[in-house]
Amino acid sequence: xxxxxxxxxxxxxxxxxxxxxxxxxxxxxxxxxxxxxxxxxxxxxxxxxxxxxxxxxxxxxxxxxxxxxxxxxxxxxxxxxxxxxxxxxxxxxxxxxxxxxxxxxxxxxxxxxxxxxxxxxxxxxxxxxxxxxxxxxxxxxxxxxxxxxxxxxxxxxxxxxxxxxxxxxxxxxxxxxxxxxxxxxxxxxxxxxxxxxxxxxxxxxxxxxxxxxxxxxxxxxxxxxxxxxxxxxxxxxxxxxxxxxxxxxxxxxxxxxxxxxxxxxxxxxxxxxxxxxxxxxxxxxxxxxxxxxxxxxxxxxxxxxxxxxxxxxxxxxxxxxxxxxxxxxxxxxxxxxxxxxxxxxxxxxxxxxxxxxxxxxxxxxxxxxxxxxxxxxxxxxxxxxxxxxxxxxxxxxxxxxxxxxxxxxxxxxxxxxxxxxxxxxxxxxxxxxxxxxxxxxxxxxxxxxxxxxxxxxxxxxxxxxxxxxxxxxxxxxxxxxxxxxxxxxxxxxxxxxxxxxxxxxxxxxxxxxxxxxxxxxxxxxxxxxxxxxxxxxxxxxxxxxxxxxxxxxxxxxxxxxxxxxxxxxxxxxxxxxxxxxxxxxxxxxxxxxxxxxxxxxxxxxxxxxxxxxxxxxxxxxxxxxxxxxxxxxxxxxxxxxxxxxxxxxxxxxxxxxxxxxxxxxxxxxxxxxxxxxxxxxxxxxxxxxxxxxxxxxxxxxxxxxxxxxxxxxxxxxxxxxxxxxxxxxxxxxxxxxxxxxxxxxxxxxxxxxxxxxxxxxxxxxxxxxxxxxxxxxxxxxxxxxxxxxxxxxxxxxxxxxxxxxxxxxxxxxxxxxxxxxxxxxxxxxxxxxxxxxxxxxxxxxxxxxxxxxxxxxxxxxxxxxxxxxxxxxxxxxxxxxxxxxxxx
Numbered sequence: 001x002x003x004x005x006x007x008x009x010x011x012x013x014x015x016x017x018x019x020x021x022x023x024x025x026x027x028x029x030x031x032x033x034x035x036x037x038x039x040x041x042x043x044x045x046x047x048x049x050x051x052x053x054x055x056x057x058x059x060x061x062x063x064x065x066x067x068x069x070x071x072x073x074x075x076x077x078x079x080x081x082x083x084x085x086x087x088x089x090x091x092x093x094x095x096x097x098x099x100x101x102x103x104x105x106x107x108x109x110x111x112x113x114x115x116x117x118x119x120x121x122x123x124x125x126x127x128x129x130x131x132x133x134x135x136x137x138x139x140x141x142x143x144x145x146x147x148x149x150x151x152x153x154x155x156x157x158x159x160x161x162x163x164x165x166x167x168x169x170x171x172x173x174x175x176x177x178x179x180x181x182x183x184x185x186x187x188x189x190x191x192x193x194x195x196x197x198x199x200x201x202x203x204x205x206x207x208x209x210x211x212x213x214x215x216x217x218x219x220x221x222x223x224x225x226x227x228x229x230x231x232x233x234x235x236x237x238x239x240x241x242x243x244x245x246x247x248x249x250x251x252x253x254x255x256x257x258x259x260x261x262x263x264x265x266x267x268x269x270x271x272x273x274x275x276x277x278x279x280x281x282x283x284x285x286x287x288x289x290x291x292x293x294x295x296x297x298x299x300x301x302x303x304x305x306x307x308x309x310x311x312x313x314x315x316x317x318x319x320x321x322x323x324x325x326x327x328x329x330x331x332x333x334x335x336x337x338x339x340x341x342x343x344x345x346x347x348x349x350x351x352x353x354x355x356x357x358x359x360x361x362x363x364x365x366x367x368x369x370x371x372x373x374x375x376x377x378x379x380x381x382x383x384x385x386x387x388x389x390x391x392x393x394x395x396x397x398x399x400x401x402x403x404x405x406x407x408x409x410x411x412x413x414x415x416x417x418x419x420x421x422x423x424x425x426x427x428x429x430x431x432x433x434x435x436x437x438x439x440x441x442x443x444x445x446x447x448x449x450x451x452x453x454x455x456x457x458x459x460x461x462x463x464x465x466x467x468x469x470x471x472x473x474x475x476x477x478x479x480x481x482x483x484x485x486x487x488x489x490x491x492x493x494x495x496x497x498x499x500x501x502x503x504x505x506x507x508x509x510x511x512x513x514x515x516x517x518x519x520x521x522x523x524x525x526x527x528x529x530x531x532x533x534x535x536x537x538x539x540x541x542x543x544x545x546x547x548x549x550x551x552x553x554x555x556x557x558x559x560x561x562x563x564x565x566x567x568x569x570x571x572x573x574x575x576x577x578x579x580x581x582x583x584x585x586x587x588x589x590x591x592x593x594x595x596x597x598x599x600x601x602x603x604x605x606x607x608x609x610x611x612x613x614x615x616x617x618x619x620x621x622x623x624x625x626x627x628x629x630x631x632x633x634x635x636x637x638x639x640x641x642x643x644x645x646x647x648x649x650x651x652x653x654x655x656x657x658x659x660x661x662x663x664x665x666x667x668x669x670x671x672x673x674x675x676x677x678x679x680x681x682x683x684x685x686x687x688x689x690x691x692x693x694x695x696x697x698x699x700x701x702x703x704x705x706x707x708x709x710x711x712x713x714x715x716x717x718x719x720x721x722x723x724x725x726x727x728x729x730x731x732x733x734x735x736x737x738x739x740x741x742x743x744x745x746x747x748x749x750x751x752x753x754x755x756x757x758x759x760x761x762x763x764x765x766x767x768x769x770x771x772x773x774x775x776x777x778x779x780x781x782x783x784x785x786x787x788x789x790x791x792x793x794x795x796x797x798x799x800x801x802x803x804x805x806x807x808x809x810x811x812x813x814x815x816x817x818x819x820x821x822x823x824x825x826x827x828x829x830x831x832x833x834x835x836x837x838x839x840x841x842x843x844x845x846x847x848x849x850x851x852x853x854x855x856x857x858x859x860x861x862x863x864x865x866x867x868x869x870x871x872x873x874x875x876x877x878x879x880x881x882x883x884x885x886x887x888x
Contacts, residue, residue: 020108044081051078073252103153110159121166138289142285158191168185185238247866256525271321276317293354297355326340381397479507526820556573557622599813603624605628607629627813628836635813646775651770655682660677670765671767672765700763829852
């Protein structure tokens with residue numbers, strides 16, 4: 001017998017299409033894309049998709065990519081963002097320029113799925129179809145969903161999956177049908193481990209409460225434990241099936257900077273009830289209906305089931321009030337970010353729907369309580385307006401309560417439906433006006449208007465990107481013209497692009513060049529440590545291994561930089577010759593560039609570098625491979641401690657400004673001032689050299705950083721800043737709290753600078769040392785020519801492999817400017833050999849003397865094990881399903 005058509009699903013679809021179109025249509029009409037001109041979609045996600053699109057179409061698995069910063073694993077690091085995002089996969093079939101155009105239709109589609117999942121879940125719980133329909137809309141059109149989509153589009157995926165997971169749980173609980181739960185858990189697992197954590201906590205909470213209120217569950221300890229054992233087995237099989245994507249992502253998480261970030265301090269341990277209401281309605285933008293259920297459960301407490309649901313609701317409120325608990329539930333994010341709101345919102349929607357469906361509102365107590373709390377919400381909204389339509393939405397709770405109660409007393413069917421529809425309209429209108437108001441703010445902001453206060457909670461209202469903005473930043477003709485000049489060079493090399501304000505941290509992903517820059521949450525910690533310890537840059541999610549120091553000739557050469565493309569002033573690097581110039585585009589080629597691999601004949605242990613204050617660090621890296629201590633001891637290589645650098649200025653010659661109190665001590669110079677501390681160091685005459693300034697400054701005051709300027713008599717000026725976060729520093733989310741206070745400022749080639757000026761923020765500081773050094777380029781040329789003669793030859797490379805050969809008179813270390821990853825496996829003449837980190841971040845191999853062939857192959861860490869677990873888990877799930885069918 002054919003199933004009857006569920007007209008509510010058709011109505012739901014039409015409502016989502018109508019409301020979504022009404023909310024979104026003004027964005028393209030006003031010439032904008034639904035992507036912020038700042039924040040993560042702009043800085044990350046478009047670039048990430050462009051890289052994914054190119055890798056997927058390259059014919060090679062999307063494993064390693066040379067266009068991801070200095071190189072990195074797409075499979076490991078981008079499972080978190082999009083590799084497991086099924087909503088991204090269809091877009092790979094389309095031109096990649098369509099990605100930003102997909103945001104609005106994809107948003108509407110996801111909103112529909114959230115609505116549908118919530119509707120089906122509520123209907124499964126026995127809620128009236130009409131109430132379930134309204135509950136679906138109230139869940140999907142909560143304002144935080146629209147916030148997330150234009151700031152973190154993949155955050156919305158968890159909101160899509162969660163109601164289907166609970167729906168699957170209900171089918172598993174009532175009829176032992178595991179398919180929906182298994183598939184939904186699998187999709188959530190491959191999508192994002194971060195939100196999987198929140199989903200798992202939500203499922204755990206739900207199963208604990210739901211089992212005891214379900215009419216068809218056996219209320220014994222044995223039955224409870226047996227059911228949850230089967231539930232845990234199903235969960236683990238779904239999780240296991242996802243391991244081919246999930247496990248490499250977890251490997252990446254544990255190797256990333258995530259565990260080295262200092263979280264923002266939680267100022268208020270406990271929110272007030274009013275602050276919780278503000279968090280829900282203002283910051284989260286959830287529907288007012290979720291606040292109406294709890295009192296109804298308690299005044300109808302003669303039913304044990306209602307009491308359990310009431311206490312579950314109180315527990316949810318308590319979780320929101322306790323900030324540390326709120327942080328835990330949000331994946332250890334800061335409480336203000338409120339990332340687990342999708343879990344709370346669905347639970348509140350379910351409680352509200354059950355209350356409205358099962359309470360008898362012909363009883364005076366229920367009607368009075370509903371009206372009373374609707375009035376309280378009206379008064380709160382009147383006192384705390386937070387949208388463009390505050391004068392309208394404040395009436396919605398009262399209108400809903402009055403009309404909903406009136407509908408309970410109408411016996412005439414013809415009248416009952418319109419009365420209910422008008423009460424539902426209050427919820428729908430509220431759900432429509434909040435995101436509609438958000439879009440108002442977005443358009444106003446994008447057109448240059450100043451906004452005093454908006455209803456967005458976490459990220460603030462950001463300007464939207466126009467099509468011209470997109471073309472400028474992601475399809476820039478000048479950048480493509482510059483890169484086109486290098487298409488004939490098939491060697492492996494990296495490029496520095498200097499295009500301020502246009503070429504960002506992830507631009508290499510969109511334009512297909514090899515760079516040093518990347519920005520994402522799972523950047524490798526060993527690369528970050530190299531940046532912060534060796535280069536003394538502040539710790540963020542942004543990685544630039546020449547960060548703040550693009551004028552570092554030595555480092556650019558070691559890391560295979562061959563070209564600079566400048567759309568502003570060219571970088572101040574020695575040995576670079578102009579090979580192309582057109583209007584504002586200047587391309588320079590490095591005469592001393594190195595291939596991806598060369599032989600270090602001398603080395604030093606990392607312990608000699610990690611714990612030393614070394615103003616000559618750059619030259620030491622140029623002369624020696626820095627190896628792990630055990631590898632250094634096994635290699636029997638000598639260290640080269642010679643130096644071509646001269647000290648041409650020091651702290652002893654410093655002259656301070658008149659406002660600064662100065663006290664010379666045994667361990668340095670103590671300075672204190674209420675104004676910025678200025679000091680000048682005269683420097684000696686010097687030939688053309690690599691100019692470096694070393695500073696060791698211990699802060700005892702929170703500060704904004706250390707600024708240094710080199711001003712020459714030609715009028716050139718270079719300004720660099722080091723934000724040294726340590727001791728009593730201000731803490732932010734992405735701080736490397738153990739950052740070294742020693743910093744090297746590099747100024748590239750120089751012969752005419754007469755003085756260095758240093759600026760420190762107001763406060764108290766101990767200046768332990770300052771040295772200005774000049775390194776002779778003749779020695780640099782000699783060292784580099786030797787590396788060129790003993791480098792990897794006949795190089796053949798792809799996304800996941802590198803081949804070449806070398807010739808060595810003596811045993812040496814083959815240095816490869818490939819970020820170190822155990823996923824790279826090496827062999828010499830076909831025999832496996834070990835790899836190890838060089839300079840803490842790059843790849844090295846002990847290279848025996850003679851002529852040898854070298855081969856490297858890449859496979860993501862965790863991929864093989866994950867694939868094996870996925871196959872076994874999937875087969876296990878199939879076996880259990882077949883067994884169930886045979887014995888049912």
